[in-house]
Amino acid sequence: MRYFLLLLPLLLFEGDAGLFEYRTKNFTVFCRDATLAVQIGEAAEYYRDKHAREWLGHSIPNWYAPCPIRVNAGEYAGGGATTFSFDQGQVFGWDMQVQGTQQSLLESVIPHEVLHTVFASHFRRPLPRWADEGAATYEEDEVEKRPIRELAREVVGTERQIPIRKLLKMQNYPDNMGGIAVLYAQGFYLAEYLIDREGKQEFVHFLETAHQTDWDTAFRTHYGFKNQEAAYTAAWQKHSASDQKLASRYEIRMFTSPDCSKCEEDRRKLLPELRAKGLIVKVLDYDRNLDLARKENVIGLPTYIIYENGKRIAKLRESHALSSLLRRRH
Numbered sequence: 001m002r003y004f005l006l007l008l009p010l011l012l013f014e015g016d017a018g019l020f021e022y023r024t025k026n027f028t029v030f031c032r033d034a035t036l037a038v039q040i041g042e043a044a045e046y047y048r049d050k051h052a053r054e055w056l057g058h059s060i061p062n063w064y065a066p067c068p069i070r071v072n073a074g075e076y077a078g079g080g081a082t083t084f085s086f087d088q089g090q091v092f093g094w095d096m097q098v099q100g101t102q103q104s105l106l107e108s109v110i111p112h113e114v115l116h117t118v119f120a121s122h123f124r125r126p127l128p129r130w131a132d133e134g135a136a137t138y139e140e141d142e143v144e145k146r147p148i149r150e151l152a153r154e155v156v157g158t159e160r161q162i163p164i165r166k167l168l169k170m171q172n173y174p175d176n177m178g179g180i181a182v183l184y185a186q187g188f189y190l191a192e193y194l195i196d197r198e199g200k201q202e203f204v205h206f207l208e209t210a211h212q213t214d215w216d217t218a219f220r221t222h223y224g225f226k227n228q229e230a231a232y233t234a235a236w237q238k239h240s241a242s243d244q245k246l247a248s249r250y251e252i253r254m255f256t257s258p259d260c261s262k263c264e265e266d267r268r269k270l271l272p273e274l275r276a277k278g279l280i281v282k283v284l285d286y287d288r289n290l291d292l293a294r295k296e297n298v299i300g301l302p303t304y305i306i307y308e309n310g311k312r313i314a315k316l317r318e319s320h321a322l323s324s325l326l327r328r329r330h
């Protein structure tokens with residue numbers, strides 16, 4: 001499942017004359033757009049095999065019954081939900097619903113949901129949510145992963161953060177959307193660190209060890225951490241070090257004056273935000289820096305001049321333009 005949005009209710013599929021059906025070996029796609037039905041079926045089959053080889057080290061046999069994929073394509077936030085049941089080590093009753101634009105379906109939603117099916121085929125039991133969602137999110141496009149990392153950083157030290165010992169054991173989603181988003185964010189943050197460090201197959205072995213023993217033993221055996229807290233701390237340090245490196249590339253000079261109310265507002269709201277990201281911001285009073293202001297051709301206040309690695313890259317009047325410029329470059 002992807003948390004971004006509750007799934008839109010699908011229109012009745014049975015007996016729908018405008019609906020195309022596309023069959024592959026392991027999937028049956030139901031979609032109103034015939035071309036997209038083929039693209040999704042082929043993508044699902046491709047990722048099923050690719051994920052199996054990358055995460056498990058081998059292909060998996062065809063399922064005896066195909067997994068239906070019900071597609072709701074359109075200008076919606078990408079999302080999906082896959083359900084299946086386990087009984088005595090068997091998986092059955094597959095059902096996948098996906099929604100979003102063509103691009104988000106093919107590049108993020110299908111790779112994500114298909115990894116859940118590969119893991120279900122392999123483990124044949126429910127996985128702890130953080131690991132299942134963390135690994136599935138790892139397979140999404142970078143565009144989708146960035147805001148999830150940001151949320152993980154946002155909740156650090158707040159009461160919204162789920163303590164590590166609780167997070168690792170959770171088998172179910174929290175009962176509110178905010179809580180679900182935090183579970184995804186923290187789970188992905190930790191999973192990404194571990195997967196980047198030792199690879200996908202080691203992560204699968206780590207989950208097997210955790211199931212047979214306990215989390216502390218699994219972290220010690222596969223990653224050399226003395227316990228889960230040590231692993232979690234290392235993940236945060238690694239991520240914040242790379243944030244820091246990125247941020248220190250930029251320097252921002254803000255020209256202000258005491259009688260400019262917009263300057264005052266930005267100083268209160270925007271500056272703490274930028275500094276919290278580790279950006280260097282210098283505030284310069286226009287009247288006291290007249291030469292520099294003229295050289296930079298400052299004609300209104302506030303004005304922001306942005307430098308990247310010492311090189312002047314932009315001059316902006318609007319603070320929201322500044323936020324979006326920095327977001328794009330991060």
Ligand SMILES: [Zn+2]
Nearest residue numbers: 001002133136
């Ligand atoms: Zn998921």
